[in-house]
Amino acid sequence: MSKSICIITGSTLGGAEYVADHLNDVLTEQGYQVELFNQAELSDIQHQTSLLVVTSTHGAGELPENIQPLFQQLTESNLDFSQMKFGVIGLGSSDYDTFCNAVNIVEEALSSLGATQVCESLRIDVVNDFDHDGSAEAWLPNFVEKL
């Protein structure tokens, strides 16, 4: 059984991209077919059945700029994503009231289009957790076992 997983990233300084790169390696080693987009467009994700979003939070609880246009488009659309299962990993800092709020934005946007969130999102607090790759890898079975 070779399942395909699409990973998209929201990142400003590359932290979330590094985590996504690591998960790409792990999943590929496990036999998954992985597509990874650091500048995802609607056409990249529209047909996907398994989507993993790895995103930091910026501004005052906002999505990073590279992923904002996509989610703006999604929010304004009435697309049907009922074929899609998704999971979310957030990187954020608990110094902010809006800790990992980008995770909430992603969850709401995809759910409102009919996609199914298969597991609780991971919120990595970069102030206390210095092994982002390890934390994400440890969370990964929660996601893949539900696909």
Ligand SMILES: Cc1cc2nc3c(=O)[nH]c(=O)nc-3n(C[C@H](O)[C@H](O)[C@H](O)COP(=O)(O)O)c2cc1C
């Ligand atoms: C200007 C700025 C604003 C930030 N705002 C938030 C925020 O609102 N909530 C949060 O949880 N983290 C916030 N962070 C922390 C980042 O999400 C965190 O440093 C993350 O690791 C950055 O990952 P990236 O390199 O992939 O963008 C902010 C960081 C900066 C520099």
